[in-house]
Amino acid sequence: MSIQVQNIHKAFGDFIALDNLTLDFPSGELVALLGPSGCGKTTLLRVIAGLEQADSGRVLLDGDDASDTHVRERQVGFVFQHYALFRHMTVFDNVAFGLRMKPRSIRPSEAEIKRKVHELLQLVQLDWLADRFPAQLSGGQRQRIALARALAVEPRVLLLDEPFGALDAKVRKELRRWLRRLHDELHITSIFVTHDQEEALEVADRVVLMNHGRVEQIGSPAEVYQQPATPFVYGFLGAANRFEGHSSAGGIAIGNATLTAEQNGQHGEVIAFVRPHELDIVRHEFGHGIPARISRVLTLGALTRVELEGRDDVAGQHFDVELPASHPLAGSLIAGEPVRLQPRSVRVFANPETAGAA
Amino acid sequence: MAAITANLYAQHDRAALLESRQATREARWVKYTILGVALTFFAIFLLLPLAVVFAEALAKGWHTYLDALVEPDALSAVKLTLLAAVISVPLNLVFGVAAAWAITRFDFRGKQLLITLIDLPFSVSPVVAGLIYVLVFSSHGWIGPWLLEHDIKVIFAVPGIVLATVFVTVPFVARELIPLLQAQGREEEEAAVVLGARGWQVFWHVTLPNVRWALLYGVILSNARAMGEFGAVSVVSGHIRGETNTLPLHVEILYNEYQFAAAFAVASLLALLALVTLAVKSWIEWRAAQAHD
Numbered sequence: 001m002s003i004q005v006q007n008i009h010k011a012f013g014d015f016i017a018l019d020n021l022t023l024d025f026p027s028g029e030l031v032a033l034l035g036p037s038g039c040g041k042t043t044l045l046r047v048i049a050g051l052e053q054a055d056s057g058r059v060l061l062d063g064d065d066a067s068d069t070h071v072r073e074r075q076v077g078f079v080f081q082h083y084a085l086f087r088h089m090t091v092f093d094n095v096a097f098g099l100r101m102k103p104r105s106i107r108p109s110e111a112e113i114k115r116k117v118h119e120l121l122q123l124v125q126l127d128w129l130a131d132r133f134p135a136q137l138s139g140g141q142r143q144r145i146a147l148a149r150a151l152a153v154e155p156r157v158l159l160l161d162e163p164f165g166a167l168d169a170k171v172r173k174e175l176r177r178w179l180r181r182l183h184d185e186l187h188i189t190s191i192f193v194t195h196d197q198e199e200a201l202e203v204a205d206r207v208v209l210m211n212h213g214r215v216e217q218i219g220s221p222a223e224v225y226q227q228p229a230t231p232f233v234y235g236f237l238g239a240a241n242r243f244e245g246h247s248s249a250g251g252i253a254i255g256n257a258t259l260t261a262e263q264n265g266q267h268g269e270v271i272a273f274v275r276p277h278e279l280d281i282v283r284h285e286f287g288h289g290i291p292a293r294i295s296r297v298l299t300l301g302a303l304t305r306v307e308l309e310g311r312d313d314v315a316g317q318h319f320d321v322e323l324p325a326s327h328p329l330a331g332s333l334i335a336g337e338p339v340r341l342q343p344r345s346v347r348v349f350a351n352p353e354t355a356g357a358a
Numbered sequence: 359m360a361a362i363t364a365n366l367y368a369q370h371d372r373a374a375l376l377e378s379r380q381a382t383r384e385a386r387w388v389k390y391t392i393l394g395v396a397l398t399f400f401a402i403f404l405l406l407p408l409a410v411v412f413a414e415a416l417a418k419g420w421h422t423y424l425d426a427l428v429e430p431d432a433l434s435a436v437k438l439t440l441l442a443a444v445i446s447v448p449l450n451l452v453f454g455v456a457a458a459w460a461i462t463r464f465d466f467r468g469k470q471l472l473i474t475l476i477d478l479p480f481s482v483s484p485v486v487a488g489l490i491y492v493l494v495f496s497s498h499g500w501i502g503p504w505l506l507e508h509d510i511k512v513i514f515a516v517p518g519i520v521l522a523t524v525f526v527t528v529p530f531v532a533r534e535l536i537p538l539l540q541a542q543g544r545e546e547e548e549a550a551v552v553l554g555a556r557g558w559q560v561f562w563h564v565t566l567p568n569v570r571w572a573l574l575y576g577v578i579l580s581n582a583r584a585m586g587e588f589g590a591v592s593v594v595s596g597h598i599r600g601e602t603n604t605l606p607l608h609v610e611i612l613y614n615e616y617q618f619a620a621a622f623a624v625a626s627l628l629a630l631l632a633l634v635t636l637a638v639k640s641w642i643e644w645r646a647a648q649a650h651d
Binding site: 049076088098 | 545546548549550551552553554555556559563564567568
């Protein structure tokens with residue numbers, strides 16, 4: 001089922017959580033709402049679920065205006081960050097809850113409920129835990145039970161609020177893959193909220209990047225990573241070195257240094273981003289490139305990470321460079337050595353703070 | 359309270375942990391001095407009086423003891439005490455749940471006032487509570503003349519005693535529930551609503567089971583207070599033998615009449631009630647701690 005959000009506005013006191021937001025979630029996709037904390041992504045999810053009321057705007061479920069429909073009639077499945085399992089009920093009773101709460105006329109028989117609950121527990125591969133209590137389960141198991149519980153009422157959409165946020169890194173990775181496989185089996189329209197860019201890029205069909213209650217970019221994981229539409233997106237997705245400078249026919253100048261001599265179509269004050277693996281270290285104290293000094297060299301597996309500090313015009317700034325550990329320079333760089341940085345690839349945006357327009 | 363009692367059990371483990379570490383272990387003499395002071399105090403001021411009550415009650419033999427309990431005035435006092443408890447405890451149950459629910463789940467003007475009012479019976483002397491009812495309901499009071507016209511007796515009658523008992527027991531249930539409901543937050547209830555549960559279903563299947571031990575704990579304490587209350591009830595009772603005497607008042611009358619054995623026999627009933635309350639309370643704490651593991 002498709003979800004449309006039209007001109008949704010929501011403020012908490014002076015804080016604007018959702019700023020006139022309009023979005024389309026096509027049927028059957030797994031979409032990630034990605035952004036830093038406080039960007040409004042959880043509020044948007046709760047507005048779609050009906051747990052939060054928007055100040056203005058509409059939520060359409062399957063084309064029908066659901067703005068005035070109560071949560072319990074919206075037929076959404078909701079998974080909470082902290083599981084919200086009923087702690088006094090067994091796993092079985094938790095999953096059966098939604099079915100048992102149905103009005104008597106449409107409530108399935110106890111035998112039917114039993115069959116269905118076991119089917120769902122098998123789907124989340126935890127059938128053997130049916131008689132346990134939530135407190136006896138690990139975090140990953142709890143979240144899978146929470147998912148089974150949400151699926152029991154056959155929701156039209158599945159909404160997940162930072163579903164893996166409370167789990168440790170390893171379990172998180174496993175559950176991500178598992179969620180992706182589950183979605184490929186069920187094809188239920190799903191939205192999940194996360195602040196972890198790796199999680200969003202790995203799991204979702206589409207990523208919606210949010211900041212300050214607005215959408216910054218929508219696209220496939222590859223699109224948003226490779227063609228970030230705004231400085232915010234570039235900075236948020238993956239590590240990036242940020243340079244503020246002036247763009248002209250002669251390239252980009254930062255103070256007296258030249259970042260790149262290439263033309264980039266922008267004129268005036270700009271922000272330039274360079275990924276750590278696209279920045280070269282040149283062993284000259286003077287000449288082309290950005291002046292810097294090596295502060296630390298760290299080799300982890302196949303990668304050597306070099307941390308640098310700016311000199312002269314860029315003093316006080318920090319930069320990161322990544323080299324293959326097999327690179328000729330990797331073994332010989334010494335902390336304290338003055339070098340220059342030359343980018344192989346630069347992504348340039350007009351500077352919104354000084355240019356006036358984004 | 360369930361959270362607090364669970365904490366008590368956790369503290370037991372923590373104390374063992376602290377003792378097992380050299381860095382936090384105290385010298386033996388420190389440990390036993392502190393323990394000695396605490397136990398001596400406990401023995402002199404709590405255990406000894408309790409023992410005296412039973413010893414005095416049985417000083418003149420079982421026969422006198424039983425006679426004092428089955429005597430009509432004593433039986434009437436037992437009945438009145440039970441009646442006051444049977445009316446005030448359910449009232450407090452309903453009021454306590456409603457007040458705790460309102461305070462933790464709704465935003466409204468005067469919330470702080472309600473919280474303060476719930477504590478009022480703790481902070482005001484019970485005698486003052488009794489006097490308030492006398493001032494309002496007695497024949498010289500505000501609505502006394504009206505009551506007299508309609509032949510309704512409140513002061514120096516059973517209704518007055520029930521009112522005074524309700525007043526002094528108001529805080530117990532609400533005070534147990536408020537911190538627990540606050541700590542639990544709304545997520546489980548939200549989950550239930552999303553799954554299609556209606557308001558009363560959420561309350562019955564999710565909220566209530568989560569606070570059941572704290573609720574029971576509040577009821578037990580409120581019951582103990584209802585049966586043991588002296589001050590407020592004494593003011594409104596009028597001490598009419600066989601009619602408006604509760605157990606504590608009956609004890610006082612017997613004692614003033616130098617019937618010591620009888621006084622202590624009736625008092626031993628109240629002491630037994632206290633022991634039963636303590637036993638049930640410990641059992642609830644144990645269950646609550648289990649429910650939290």
